[in-house]
Amino acid sequence: MVAAHSVACEVGIMKHWKIGIVLDSAKPSLGLHGLHVAFNGLPNVQVVGYVDSNEQDIEQKLAVCHAQKHYTTLEQMLDSEELDIVVICSRNPADHWPMIKPIAQRGIHMYCDKPLTLSLKEADKIIALTQKHQVKMCIAQPIRNALVFRTMKTMIDAGEIGKPLTAYGRGKCDHRGGAEDLITLGIHLMDWQRFLFGDPQSVWANISQDGKPITASTRIETVEPIGPLAGDSVMACFNFANDVRGLFESRRGLFDMQSGYIHMGLTVVGTKGTLSLRFNDSLKPVYDLRISRLPAPPEDQAAYEPVKLHETREIPGAEPLDESLCGTRNIPREPFILQANRYSAWNLIQCIENDQQPNCTPHHARNALEMIYGVFAASLSGKQVSFPLTGYETSDKSMLDNGVIDLLLRP
Template sequence: MNRRQFLATSIAAGVAVTTRAAEADRKPRVAVIGHTGNGDYGHGLDVVWLHMPEVELVAVADAHADGLEKARQKLKLGRGFADYRQMLAEVKPDIVAVAPRHVDEHRDMTMAAIEAGARGIYIEKPFCRTPAEADEIIASADKGKVKIAVAHRNRYQPSLPAIERMLKENAIGQVLEIRMRGKEDARGGAQDLWVLGAHLLNLATFFGGAPKACTATLFQDERPVTKADVKEGAEGIGPIAGNAVHARFEMERGTPVFFDSIVNAGAKGSGFGLQLIGTKGIIDLRFDTEPLAQLLPGNPFQPGKEPRAWIPISSAGPGQPEPMADIKVAVSSHLLAARDLLAAIHEDRAPLCSAADGRTVIEMIMAVFESHRLNGQRVAWPLTNRQNPLAQWT
């Protein structure tokens, strides 16, 4: 190597080191992808970054012209793009928020963000439309070492570790079953399973472990669903059928999990939540509330002579004051989730609610459809059918 080559190589190496150091010192740059009229910006996946001084929000993309201008002003940004691919190519953000609530664009937006070199992606739930789409996204993300977090907000609740400790300490005895109900409003049934049940299924795997098998039935006005009942679901979720769903999952830890949703069943949203039912009590989780969970001591199958009181569960444990200020806002505004994504990137670990977790939820929904399509047959994991079974009904 001559002197000129040596100097050129040394300068290049110095530039590379300086660039890496500068990237390490600067704030992560965030870009938001929304689509007004087709899922908009989800449940606040755009504005959360304004409350995080540790990041820099740099750009937004929206194919709807008026929506783009409103988003640009709301997010206090000078730059807005009609084409999210152009934004990703020009801005090259570290983190991308895939915000639309509608699912039909999630795959394309996420793959584009991965291909553009994003280090982290925060995506609205549900993750995507099929296990096949999830497989493709995860394979690409793993290859590029991209961290993906799914916006199942309650998975980031600080009270979950306290509940986990209670279960290990036998607070409700042997856990016999996990019961879940959707909101059971006008969307009751398959739509409820997709849009709101996804949150429940995500937490069911936190407590029950990975799903092993599913048996399920779908009904339309109290009769079993047929191929003729299949229609295109709202919010880009693809083919659905049925205004009542009854599903049972076998789980890794042996506790059966049940999901039920019936259209317009009772007061609006009254049953939306998850219950851990044990021999010595019940732990009830009501989503997007504070406290998230409460404990009812005593055998649930033996009425007591005295009234039983529900005991709130904080992040410090049952009956303890909540030590964290503004915990409801931190969870509902995605602050805890977004900060966990940053930590996952820094620590090179999976986010608390990862792409793999998002895929499991999608597989559970598809297993319900597949079991019904096969006349209630037991469907085991891993699912061999990676598409939406209702689209393949012959």
């Protein structure tokens, strides 16, 4: 089966997009990111199929995303429906490739949650597969589509804080703090810094566990199924073009829900001021994008004021965003993620129609993952590591067991 979108676009017929959703609630998860409602309210969209092996409350699940029919397996839906796009909602990267392969082979486009994969070799396979079958794939990185992050980039590019010097990024620093935080949430910070400053040139890093540097045999138990991993504390420094440095830090157990303070976010210091944004979801108060227009170091005399956001993007014929969904099952509390999903979905549709690439592709996801690989490689080798990495092609194993680590540790 091949998605039949091109003919309709070529002759100017109004295209009705047929969407399939895969959200298997039978699998344990810390909570999903609302991808299943990304296409809600968009013009000329029909959610024709919904895959969930768990039939409990299925009518309610179908109603939330306006789905017409329930399937218990992906194969059933692919065999029964003429789909244009499939939404892969799982946050577990190990789930992605087994779904991506049959979807791409049928010429169907995809919207997929992050992290795309934990293997650079698998990321390259995904890229090659989507290119071979000429399908578009958008990765759900809210950095590239939520207004607040785009405003931050616009202000930096316009010189609002002068020349950027250093970006200070932190993970959530909760019970997953350290290496797991680097992967599950740090992937946002990696993509965020690349979005602002381009590809990194090199990285220095230190990963420790119980106060001692990790070795190739160190292991730590993870909350989510993303091992093998090591390290409960991570510090990394990336070098970007124009002498910009980007930091990432995560320590286990710093997050205190009762305090309401958020560690996760990015502060960009420039020669004329500072921009700061916390990646907030479930806690109050919500920290908006803030700017300090003082050239002093931010830890001394920064005087922050909120930045007003102005949305200029429009989706012709779209219904208003239903923010009442925020905080319901598998949908984050803060509207910016709902907004980012909507604009990601619309961007994907527009790119299919115009044969362009979405603004967050498997290439972007792969390059953010490469930054994480670089952190492990730099810490284990005790050396500054340059990008692009080499040697990872020798192994399918993830992270610490990957070939790039073995290569860099050889005498």
